[in-house]
Amino acid sequence: MDIRKSPVSRAVAVCALLALAACGETVGQQAIGGGVVGAGVAAVADGNMAQGAAIGAAANVAYCQTYPERC
Template sequence: MSFKLVSVALAATLGLAACGDTIGEQALSGAVIGAAGTAIFNGDAGTGAVVGAVGGVAYCQISDRCN
């Protein structure tokens, strides 16, 4: 298996498993997933982390799945 495939599978698994109870946990899990996703595809991991953190908090605050 290629490294990219394993990394994408790991990031997807973390994305499904991680949401967090607090806003800080939600931001952290989103940042990790965003950074990993962009790093896999040779993007800017810092930008991915910021976008992931904002997206993670927004999703968890709006969705009933996290609460």
């Protein structure tokens, strides 16, 4: 069994990468941080890294703009 294809392994990888994500001080930094995390999650999950980067960037910017006190 390939550990990268295990749903539990994927969930753990996603949580670990999200925990490492930093919001950044500017929208650009927020987008880059989220994009890196999204691409990393996609790579671990054998997904499309460009799509993962786009989703991660958008999600991190949205989160940081909505909850700036948590960043």
